[in-house]
Amino acid sequence: MRIETIGPATLYLGDCRDILPTLHKVDAVITAPPYGIGACAGTGKYGRLRVDGASPAWDASPVDHDLLAICLTYGELQIVFGGNYFSLPPSRNFLVWNKGAGFKGRDFAECEIAWCSWDGNARVLTYDPLAGRDYVGKEHPTQKPVPVMRWCIEQTKGAQTILDPFMGSGTTGVACVELDRQFIGIEREPKYFDIACKRIALAVAESKQRLFEPGEVA
Numbered sequence: 001m002r003i004e005t006i007g008p009a010t011l012y013l014g015d016c017r018d019i020l021p022t023l024h025k026v027d028a029v030i031t032a033p034p035y036g037i038g039a040c041a042g043t044g045k046y047g048r049l050r051v052d053g054a055s056p057a058w059d060a061s062p063v064d065h066d067l068l069a070i071c072l073t074y075g076e077l078q079i080v081f082g083g084n085y086f087s088l089p090p091s092r093n094f095l096v097w098n099k100g101a102g103f104k105g106r107d108f109a110e111c112e113i114a115w116c117s118w119d120g121n122a123r124v125l126t127y128d129p130l131a132g133r134d135y136v137g138k139e140h141p142t143q144k145p146v147p148v149m150r151w152c153i154e155q156t157k158g159a160q161t162i163l164d165p166f167m168g169s170g171t172t173g174v175a176c177v178e179l180d181r182q183f184i185g186i187e188r189e190p191k192y193f194d195i196a197c198k199r200i201a202l203a204v205a206e207s208k209q210r211l212f213e214p215g216e217v218a
């Protein structure tokens with residue numbers, strides 16, 4: 001098992017099935033498990049383009065239901081992206097990421113849905129990743145935009161330590177660094193783990209730099 005500590009983030013390379021029993025419960029689990037949409041297999045299901053031919057078919061089937069249930073026990077609050085793909089308890093509280101005009105009528109989903117474990121009113125964020133240039137230099141087939149993950153973290157109203165057991169390229173961790181939260185991430189593919197380390201280290205360096213930037217003088 002490889003463990004990297006980068007600023008407020010502790011990152012584990014390995015299967016979350018093996019690593020979770022070594023961890024304590026945290027304030028929130030915020031994650032996007034494999035949906036089983038074939039993000040890296042051939043042309044993919046649902047007409048998706050293959051975006052990462054070099055990776056193993058980690059998205060050939062949705063994450064095992066029992067494993068997801070175990071993961072969720074590690075957070076006081078839970079947010080699961082792709083909530084519509086999994087068998088989760090009924091909830092009024094969904095976060096809807098509307099991808100905006102750039103995705104209207106295209107061969108991709110126009111929105112994504114995140115299930116929340118606590119009661120609340122459903123919320124919508126309209127954020128166009130094409131306009132935001134989030135997919136320029138994208139390093140993971142299902143990489144989320146950082147502003148979307150920041151918005152999810154903000155919905156938890158103060159969760160200080162956040163766990164993503166299916167970390168991928170570490171977007172949840174980057175958002176945690178930007179919001180000054182502690183982060184624990186687990187990823188089993190070495191290629192994505194290294195990308196997550198690199199992205200989170202950059203976010204830590206940028207946040208330190210911001211501390212030394214001169215403030216506005218009134």
Ligand SMILES: C[S@@+](CC[C@H](N)C(=O)[O-])C[C@H]1O[C@@H](n2cnc3c(N)ncnc32)[C@H](O)[C@@H]1O
Binds near residue numbers: 014166169171
């Ligand atoms: C949908 S992706 C997450 C993408 C991430 N939200 C991002 O922005 O990059 C799910 C990730 O979970 C990883 N994964 C799948 N099963 C796992 C397991 N049992 N333990 C740890 N990681 C796993 C896959 O390798 C994949 O990178």
